[in-house]
Amino acid sequence: MTKGQILRVKINKLAFGGSGIGILEDGKKVFVEGVIPGDVVSARVRRSKKNYVEADLIEVVEPSPSRIKPKCKHFPLCGGCFWQMLPYEEQLKFKQEQVKEALKFTGGFKDTDTLVRPIIGCKDPWFYRNKMEFSFGNSSKDDPDLRLGLHPRGKHIDVFDIEECFLQSEKVAKILARVRDFAKKNNLSFDKLSSLYVRDSKNTGEIMINLVTCVDFPLQKEFVEIFADMPEVVSIYWSLVTKKRGIKTQIQEFLLAGKPTIREELTTEDGTVLKFKISPQAFFQPNTRQAEILYSEAIKAAGLTGAEVVFDLYCGTGTIGLFCAHKAKKIYGLEINESAIKNAKQNAILNGIENSWFKAGDVDKNILEIPDTPDVVIVDPPRAGLGEKVVLKIVDFKPKVVVYVSCDPANLARDLKIFETQGYKVEYVQPVDMFPHTYHIENVARVAISM
Numbered sequence: 441m442t443k444g445q446i447l448r449v450k451i452n453k454l455a456f457g458g459s460g461i462g463i464l465e466d467g468k469k470v471f472v473e474g475v476i477p478g479d480v481v482s483a484r485v486r487r488s489k490k491n492y493v494e495a496d497l498i499e500v501v502e503p504s505p506s507r508i509k510p511k512c513k514h515f516p517l518c519g520g521c522f523w524q525m526l527p528y529e530e531q532l533k534f535k536q537e538q539v540k541e542a543l544k545f546t547g548g549f550k551d552t553d554t555l556v557r558p559i560i561g562c563k564d565p566w567f568y569r570n571k572m573e574f575s576f577g578n579s580s581k582d583d584p585d586l587r588l589g590l591h592p593r594g595k596h597i598d599v600f601d602i603e604e605c606f607l608q609s610e611k612v613a614k615i616l617a618r619v620r621d622f623a624k625k626n627n628l629s630f631d632k633l634s635s636l637y638v639r640d641s642k643n644t645g646e647i648m649i650n651l652v653t654c655v656d657f658p659l660q661k662e663f664v665e666i667f668a669d670m671p672e673v674v675s676i677y678w679s680l681v682t683k684k685r686g687i688k689t690q691i692q693e694f695l696l697a698g699k700p701t702i703r704e705e706l707t708t709e710d711g712t713v714l715k716f717k718i719s720p721q722a723f724f725q726p727n728t729r730q731a732e733i734l735y736s737e738a739i740k741a742a743g744l745t746g747a748e749v750v751f752d753l754y755c756g757t758g759t760i761g762l763f764c765a766h767k768a769k770k771i772y773g774l775e776i777n778e779s780a781i782k783n784a785k786q787n788a789i790l791n792g793i794e795n796s797w798f799k800a801g802d803v804d805k806n807i808l809e810i811p812d813t814p815d816v817v818i819v820d821p822p823r824a825g826l827g828e829k830v831v832l833k834i835v836d837f838k839p840k841v842v843v844y845v846s847c848d849p850a851n852l853a854r855d856l857k858i859f860e861t862q863g864y865k866v867e868y869v870q871p872v873d874m875f876p877h878t879y880h881i882e883n884v885a886r887v888a889i890s891m
């Protein structure tokens with residue numbers, strides 16, 4: 441098989457990462473993007489390896505009977521929603537299978553049919569995101585016009601204008617149009633503007649705007665004025681990014697108008713409404729409605745009775761810990777981002793929670809600074825997962841239960857395998873779909889001591 445060769449292949453399944461997989465006559469796997477199982481496609485070989493081939497889609501010759509009409513006019517150009525042509529129920533089935541496969545092939549787990557519980561999907565798979573980052577740029581290097589939107593699929597520099605988007609909210613297109621017009625009227629150059637963050641609280645309706653530039657931005661008053669008739673925009677920031685060779689990128693935040701944080705609310709299973717203050721750089725689960733389900737699953741997995749000391753590692757703004765505080769003796773949260781920890785402390789006060797402790801620090805370096813011994817450890821690390829070093833540090837505390845919240849099935853499987861070698865048993869893995877129309881999958885695993 442050589443580069444440039446044209447193939448015709450039937451797609452059988454989806455791989456983690458979103459590509460479709462077909463099998464060639466010689467048994468080799470071929471990976472093609474932008475296709476779904478059941479499609480017969482023609483594709484051009486981009487890379488040929490010993491065991492597999494990567495090919496670029498030329499056309500769908502016979503569409504899969506499962507294909508549906510994508511909702512958004514920017515599909516398939518946009519890199520945002522990968523699977524709009526696949527019915528949501530089918531997306532969930534593939535995600536369920538991918539979790540099982542990761543546990544089997546990366547983790548070496550055998551009985552994945554019973555280990556992995558049925559995935560919990562979203563009631564409404566549209567308008568679910570509470571935060572999005574849009575980029576300034578141009579559509580190609582010859583395009584003189586400023587664009588504000590997203591990158592085309594597979595590209596990192598080019599930008600196309602977003603005129604509609606079903607991921608965040610209807611208001612976003614309006615905000616983008618205003619900011620785009622403002623930038624054009626004031627002859628702002630796209631290489632001086634970097635990005636626009638929009639945070640949109642699903643349960644309070646509050647919106648935060650954060651304009652990021654790489655040069656000074658004197659039009660602050662004028663920028664604020666473009667949102668004058670939008671009372672839901674309660675916080676407007678300008679962030680200045682300074683990049684110098686050999687020096688860590690610096691971000692300075694300036695509050696231009698309104699409040700320093702926006703509020704979001706999450707409801708626990710017993711109906712308690714928790715309030716959260718979120719600052720521009722703090723991590724908050726991007727799907728608010730599904731975060732309530734994810735956190736309820738994490739608490740269920742923790743099996744709390746009210747007597748337990750709980751470590752909430754990689755705690756962000758303290759959401760998981762605060763969610764379980766009423767069912768625990770004490771909650772200890774550790775998180776690297778200082779402003780998230782500031783928010784976590786404010787959030788504890790805001791919700792009248794007195795049995796919590798939060799500290800800014802690196803889990804790897806500062807875990808021993810937590811002044812207690814846990815009965816339960818809840819972890820929610822970034823995509824790379826815990827890794828062996830951190831798993832072993834957690835195991836040293838001998839917690840009875842570890843609840844592992846993960847956004848990467850393969851790295852989760854790798855880490856769960858390490859827990860099993862250390863006298864722990866993985867009791868179950870619960871997939872929760874936080875990101876419809878994308879290949880991302882979140883999981884909650886319950887790991888219990890078995891010696």
Ligand SMILES: C[S@@+](CC[C@H](N)C(=O)[O-])C[C@H]1O[C@@H](n2cnc3c(N)ncnc32)[C@H](O)[C@@H]1O
Nearest residue numbers: 723725754755756775776777802803820821822
């Ligand atoms: C997936 S988020 C989870 C946040 C939180 N549990 C939630 O649900 O909102 C991962 C968090 O880990 C933090 N983080 C990344 N590396 C870290 C480290 N080495 N030590 C502590 N926290 C870290 C990030 O800042 C981020 O807030």
